[in-house]
Amino acid sequence: MSNHLTGAEAMVRMLEAHGVTEIFGLCGDTTLPFYDALFRLDHGITHFLTRDERHAAYMADGYARVTGKPGICEGPSGGGATYILPGVVEANESSVPILAITTDVATTSRGRYPLTELDQTSLFKPLTKWNASLDNASRLPAQVRAAFRAMTTGTPGAAHLSLPFDTQKASVDETELWADARHCCFPAERAAPDPGAVTETARILSKAGSAVIICGGGPVLSGAEEALAEVVRLLQVPVATTVSGQGSIAETDPLALGVVGSNGGSQATRAVIDAADVVLFVGCRAGSVTTERWRSPLQDKVILHIDSDPMVIGANYPTAVAINADARLALTALATTLSEMPDISHQNGVSRSKAAWDTKLDHFNRLATSGERPIRPETVVAVLMDLLEDDAIIVADPGTPCPYFSAYYRWRKPGRHFITNRAHGALGYSIAAAMGAHVGRPGVKTVAAMGDGSFGFACGEFETMVRYNMPITSIVFSNATFGWIKAGQNSGFGQRFYNVDFNRTDHAAVASAFGVKSWRVEDPVDLKRVLAEALNHDGPTLVDVISQPLHEAAAPVSEWVS
Numbered sequence: 001m002s003n004h005l006t007g008a009e010a011m012v013r014m015l016e017a018h019g020v021t022e023i024f025g026l027c028g029d030t031t032l033p034f035y036d037a038l039f040r041l042d043h044g045i046t047h048f049l050t051r052d053e054r055h056a057a058y059m060a061d062g063y064a065r066v067t068g069k070p071g072i073c074e075g076p077s078g079g080g081a082t083y084i085l086p087g088v089v090e091a092n093e094s095s096v097p098i099l100a101i102t103t104d105v106a107t108t109s110r111g112r113y114p115l116t117e118l119d120q121t122s123l124f125k126p127l128t129k130w131n132a133s134l135d136n137a138s139r140l141p142a143q144v145r146a147a148f149r150a151m152t153t154g155t156p157g158a159a160h161l162s163l164p165f166d167t168q169k170a171s172v173d174e175t176e177l178w179a180d181a182r183h184c185c186f187p188a189e190r191a192a193p194d195p196g197a198v199t200e201t202a203r204i205l206s207k208a209g210s211a212v213i214i215c216g217g218g219p220v221l222s223g224a225e226e227a228l229a230e231v232v233r234l235l236q237v238p239v240a241t242t243v244s245g246q247g248s249i250a251e252t253d254p255l256a257l258g259v260v261g262s263n264g265g266s267q268a269t270r271a272v273i274d275a276a277d278v279v280l281f282v283g284c285r286a287g288s289v290t291t292e293r294w295r296s297p298l299q300d301k302v303i304l305h306i307d308s309d310p311m312v313i314g315a316n317y318p319t320a321v322a323i324n325a326d327a328r329l330a331l332t333a334l335a336t337t338l339s340e341m342p343d344i345s346h347q348n349g350v351s352r353s354k355a356a357w358d359t360k361l362d363h364f365n366r367l368a369t370s371g372e373r374p375i376r377p378e379t380v381v382a383v384l385m386d387l388l389e390d391d392a393i394i395v396a397d398p399g400t401p402c403p404y405f406s407a408y409y410r411w412r413k414p415g416r417h418f419i420t421n422r423a424h425g426a427l428g429y430s431i432a433a434a435m436g437a438h439v440g441r442p443g444v445k446t447v448a449a450m451g452d453g454s455f456g457f458a459c460g461e462f463e464t465m466v467r468y469n470m471p472i473t474s475i476v477f478s479n480a481t482f483g484w485i486k487a488g489q490n491s492g493f494g495q496r497f498y499n500v501d502f503n504r505t506d507h508a509a510v511a512s513a514f515g516v517k518s519w520r521v522e523d524p525v526d527l528k529r530v531l532a533e534a535l536n537h538d539g540p541t542l543v544d545v546i547s548q549p550l551h552e553a554a555a556p557v558s559e560w561v562s
Contacts, residue, residue, distance in 0.1 A: 010172035017179035028076020033168035055432035057087020062436030078116025092158035093423030097151035129157030137170035190326035217244035218283010227331035264406025428457025483550035490551035
């Protein structure tokens with residue numbers, strides 16, 4: 001005779017069955033049965049209380065990126081469901097699996113104007129890979145399994161489950177509580193490549209004169225770094241990455257070209273792509289940033305494309321060979337095929353990559369050592385490269401930090417060491433994503449880099465960071481403006497600066513009020529000493545850097561370069 005649990009208890013057990021050990025979220029009236037079940041049951045799950053639902057989702061995102069496990073976030077009905085949306089859509093468009101569980105009013109209250117009533121499934125439908133309302137408690141286990149299956153298979157993505165109040169109190173048969181172990185990590189059930197497509201790709205690459213590989217986020221998501229390294233070794237071709245693709249190859253590798261595109265690229269790296277006769281995209285959408293709004297002359301090249309999503313391939317360029325498969329399996333098969341080929345043309349990949357880096361680093365080093373005030377962002381990047389260990393994680397907000405870290409920070413190890421929200425670019429991401437990354441990989445140093453605009457979006461979560469004593473170092477590039485927009489007004493709108501400036505905040509004082517050990521640095525002479533002290537402190541720290549604004553800088557953003 002089977003036992004029965006409540007829906008709330010069943011949800012806890014289903015998460016436990018899927019290997020969930022951490023949840024990020026915020027309480028609400030409709031969540032009371034779920035929280036009570038978390039309190040009463042022995043489940044091995046740690047719940048991190050956040051200060052708003054948006055940052056719970058960003059924490060789940062950062063956690064998923066460094067662990068290879070779906071990140072779990074939760075929030076209540078109404079405002080909780082609307083606040084959690086930004087993190088859900090960012091993760092989904094970045095192919096990062098997070099599960100957002102939002103509790104809801106009772107199904108019996110629908111249409112009777114209860115407080116916080118909202119059509120959650122309609123709201124989340126265009127923003128997720130999979131989405132359902134758990135209206136029938138008996139179907140709860142099967143729908144949770146479906147959410148994990150959707151998140152982790154094919155191209156990973158976000159899922160959402162609405163959990164009504166009455167479902168949380170209804171009965172669920174305990175025999176239905178089981179999980180498929182394959183869906184506890186991602187990517188699961190990888191798709192293998194077509195052998196004929198692999199052979200043709202190898203043939204074209206082996207005869208190319210100046211091929212280039214451009215990696216998006218796919219190789220890092222699929223753990224394809226070793227397979228990529230073998231392909232590159234056999235072909236001796238340069239490997240460029242998008243911002244999301246950083247970590248596909250160590251950027252100190254002689255064949256690593258660095259970031260290409262309008263955010264973090266340079267004229268030197270662009271020249272290598274322009275001179276290529278064959279371009280292989282791997283897990284890359286060839287979107288607006290990578291191609292500088294599709295101005296890169298790729299139409300004249302032979303395009304090869306590996307992607308887990310068949311809709312990505314050929315969306316922007318005529319494609320000679322399409323490989324719709326998991327990046328790791330495709331690159332492994334490609335390496336095997338290439339290793340059996342008697343003749344592979346020599347493509348001077350090392351010299352092409354070195355020439356680009358020499359040009360780029362000559363420019364960077366002159367700025368990083370200038371000693372100018374306000375402090376140049378290049379100086380901050382150079383000091384961090386000197387101080388941080390190879391396994392450190394840097395999480396950068398869009399705006400001031402992103403192009404500098406993307407262009408100039410040379411990651412000495414492949415894998416996930418750099419995180420930034422490139423899908424929708426919302427400000428205020430880095431603090432929360434850094435906390436999620438720290439929870440997922442607590443043994444390494446994590447740094448959150450942000451502009452002062454982003455600080456204003458997210459500083460309430462410093463209380464969370466202090467409460468859990470997370471030894472994260474936050475760096476604020478303080479220039480009292482929404483710098484990216486002001487730079488755009490500077491370069492493209494005749495320096496008509498309209499409504500982008502704000503008062504300078506004493507970020508160190510604000511963070512100190514939350515309990516974060518903080519410093520303010522105005523002289524570049526003091527920067528290395530202060531950053532070293534902050535990085536070595538056993539607890540949350542913040543360094544407020546009075547820095548050069550983007551519209552006065554030489555940022556590696558092609559649209560601002562005349």
